[in-house]
Amino acid sequence: MPERPHPYTAVHDEPFPELLGNIDQVTVSADGQWIAASSVWHRLSRVVVYRAADLSRAHLLTFDVEAEPIAFHPTIPLLAIGLDNGDAYQRAGGLTLFEADSGHRVDFADPGRGVELVRWADDRTLELTFLSVDLDNGCEFLTSRARAVRDDWRDLVPDALDLTAVDGPPLDPDTPVGYPDTPVRPVLQALAARAGRSCTGRGGVGVVAGLSDGRVLATRHHVALESRAPDGSPQWSVPAPSPSGGTRILVSPDERTARVVAPDFRDGSDLLLVDLADGTVLDRSSLPFPAGLCARTDGVWAIGHASGQGKGADSPEPPATRVFAADGTPLRTVRHEPADDDPVGADPVGDDAVADEPAGDAFLPLDVRRCPELLFLRRRGDVVALDPRSATERVLFTADEPLGGTVYVSDTEGPALLHGRREVVRRSFPAGEVVWRRDLGAAATALDARDGVLHALCEDGTLVSLATADGALLDRRALPPYRALSLHAAPDGTVLVGTVAGQILRY
Template structure:
């Protein structure tokens, strides 16, 4: 039974169509009362970290939403395993057909044909086997015309195209069940067409709004300030500041890339935010990262510290910070401090984004993960002598034979003693299996575990207060654990206006207050309540 509940009091950075990210495709009902939009949210990965891991069944990362045309209220929202390519409202029934899919890059064209019931909100997947769906058109109330991709590469030579057309006639669309459309579909070769054009979809949204529109993107980091303000870093914005009383941001520092990490210096009104040029066409940029130093009172940029390569920022409680190069063959750590980024360099070995992310808030040391031949170690880099001090192996149970990866975490010192609480995952060669994500409390600096909480999905963010550990997951869940023994005190799906959101960042912002940054660009201003049973 839950004893703690987190309530969303304010939603910052919202607005029309915020649920769908960048639009890909749209459709409107024949009477114009509903608009459906298939979109694309920020990929759950950046150059230093991956937060895409979920166990099966995976609800997918690609959003489709249905809006009421009169006031743009989001009525239905779902995510799919593949991006939406085409949408079609049934001409007479309250149904929306959704065609998804894409080429896997090496062999198959996979996707789904989904049917969303606009009364119940239930979605069914109609095809017997996964196939990319490229176009949908209702010819009449019984007949659905489809353009599908060929199943795999070898079919391209056979048909002379990657597209096949067919028509399916049914009188039971309102009683649809999973897998009810079985092959053969009577497909014929069809000329390949240009893919969906996001510019066309954006134009439809702007016509509905009557103004220009730009989507917000993933909030990768949030941080609370003593005065109740909240800092956020996201795509296109190095850092922005929200006050406790205004629905609008107080100031904002634009970026031609993405803000990924934010920390504050303890003795100054100064924020540090790590920014990076956004990757494109599936390739990571090799442009160096930058740490932007910002005045918290005015939002003015004081200086920019430029790294030598793409990097991740690590900090400790006294304000000392460092940059670790995230290139696989590099391993340099540059130690900075209150005087700036001209620091000394330490070699820690290769960094891999799936393995070595280890961001521990409030830590008394600069903490990293370092590999030797067969062990992944938690290490501290001492200043100013650049000594690398091994603390303990990341793995505390060598009998399981798994491969542990790091994650987010925090340092605390309570009645149970000094400790770090950190998240991570166990890899057994088959992706993330149920129960292979974890949050663990470990004595500091010796590493003995005092409790372990296991989960089915990867943790995205973690923070602590005097009593509780707050953890968010890729499933959209928020879990509250008792700090001393890991007992679950609260567990809930995060929702805004009834629709599930995926949290990418979380921070304690005051007594019984949290801020949560979402994949779709919103900042949730939340309060913590103890329930009386």
């Protein structure tokens, strides 16, 4: 089934989402019709061209090198883009010329220099600042400046310019290079205001959750929890103790309150109880470790160490798993000592260590929405159900591969757990027997399910939907280029996708 665009509505709809909240340079064409902005993410770059009248995206250019310096020609809508691989030993780069009105693009490579700055001296002259590495002199960086002169810069072909021949004398080490130092966000905000829009840049949506009445909850940078009305208008916001924002939202069964985990500035977490009517913080606890939550459908919940690593900033002993009733009444405390071969304080290895290979005898809460049991992940992939009254632990199954995202379903084939990354596995619940396996075609970063449909956010920028009963492919939707972060199958039947750009997409 081919990928296809799919209609959606955007909650917190602001301009320039393709920049993902990270803006390096901004420039406007001489006729005022085009806005260009660059966004660099560790040598993965975007240059986006917008129509100034309505701020709609006209073009999105992607690069696997740094593409920060940009400049429009003084008379025509021709954008110069400097490229630099950032390598400290084998510097290379290039120049891209892009015509905003026609979409014509031409690329010129320089295998020995990166382009640090681009500037149009006049309508015939493009000034380039290069950076190279002198391997014979202790890998010293050399900066030079040169000019390329042409009468006509439009519709160039790849051999119209030999970039390696555009050369000039080295700059004196004491000569300022002249990097732009004007703050770029106020520029975008002014351009947005001119088009009748606002641009607050509130940050990526780490967690999103929909309520039955259509309200949307979310966490962002510096925000532990925010609420938006069904039409997307903001209702209230609870500040976070650190820039990380909230990392987990646990909504009570009656949807009156939510518990939120928000990391602090050290190695600990704040646990907040928030009234969803108005955002009042009803309770706040400070925990000396990074906390994880899990819950049952009846509201019983548990909190424990999110990684099983160490004792936390101020904890004198390994953190315990604490179990509570829906109203917050303590039910049980369970302690798990680290194993002898995995000493306290060891660091996880690799991106998947926290979620998939807990250290020692770690007992990690599994975030599984709508599950009738409290589930935990134990060493070597044991998925364990914990009885909140007796503290009895029951091993459901042992995963022979990284668990990935995990969701609970109950459909025509009975209750089951679905989990995985590139390959999704359905297991009977609670027996844990494999029922089917399906390859998603790309690794999934988040899973959720409702009403017989499993939804998976995939690293290739798609939202894949499978039938939970048999794994049949129902849909593969191409998401807009806003870099999806979080996912929730909401009670009102919509699917919510939180993005790095700050948009919340509602399908």
